Amino acid sequence: MQQNKEGAESGATARAHSFIDSVVLMSSSQGLSCHNFRDLFDSVEAFLFDCDGVIWKGDELIDGASQTIHMLRSKGKKLVFVTNNSWKSRSQYAEKFKSLGISVSQDEIFSSSFAAAMYLKVNSFPPQNKVYVIGGDGILDELQLAGFTAFGGPGDADKTIDWKQNSIFEHDKSVGAVVVGIDPKINYYKLQYGTLCIRENPGCLFIATNRDAVGHMTASQEWPGAGCMVAAICGSTQKEPVVVGKPSTFMMEFLLKKFNLSCSKMCMVGDRLDTDILFGQNAGCKTLLVLSGCTTQSDLQDPSNNIQPDYYASKISDMLDLLEA
Known part of the structure; x- marks a missing residue:
């Protein structure tokens, strides 16, 4: 009986530690809100966007993506689109943006190809x-x-x-x-x-x-x-x-030289923890995870996950909603 009791206590302790670890991990990421968005927005000169799962899924635009990009441009923010998908060239990606109703120049696109x-x-x-x-x-x-x-x-x-x-x-x-x-x-x-x-x-x-x-x-x-x-x-x-793609340091180093950007003034926006968010963190950028692609809320809360973004949101159009709030 004593052994069973000790085993039960040990199990309870382990579960408590797991819960505490989960809370600590989540506390390092903030849900994007009207309380913190303005500070993020004002501190950032350039937004780096992943594409698949952030701007579109397949050939379908994610709700509010076009309007959000237009809003950021109108506020003078520099935009760079950084995709790991090598299937297309930069010119082909520019055509895809155009087909979805978004004007993006080839020079703003940085693909793994x-x-x-x-x-x-x-x-x-x-x-x-x-x-x-x-x-x-x-x-x-x-x-x-x-x-x-x-x-x-x-x-x-x-x-x-x-x-x-x-x-x-x-x-x-x-x-x-x-x-x-x-x-x-x-x-x-x-x-x-x-x-x-x-x-x-x-x-x-x-x-x-x-x-x-x-x-x-x-x-x-x-x-x-x-x-x-x-x-x-x-x-x-x-x-x-x-x-050479995300989260490679080569990609970021080349991007910094090409666009003359400062890491501290950039925010990496992506849907993957192990590529997009790690890519931004490795360079010292601010990071925003969107849950419109590969990563779910439960993935973010998983105690075994040690990659935590600065902020998270359901999709990039949350920025539009918060700016207008």
């Missing part, structure tokens, strides 16, 4: 070397705009492997980097090509646009993200990639 090209650029990737892409046209377009010779991607979508006895899979020995991003048409051919380049070409770089587990490819569901494709190449090469 662009980050991959800029990583090679700033690290003086030899112009005679080629880049093999497991991903979409967005990566290919950005690499070519940066002056690199890139191939693969959608062009290899229908290619197959010949497993005949003693057959040899040929690959280009001049490939000096393999870039892996989201690829809904990934196949064994692409995996083999990328694997051989990384394993057999001396000094070949393995670059991941991001390692997101899932993404909002449609409005109604989450779908496997680039992390799945990256993990496949990690498994076959036994190597870890250079990650």
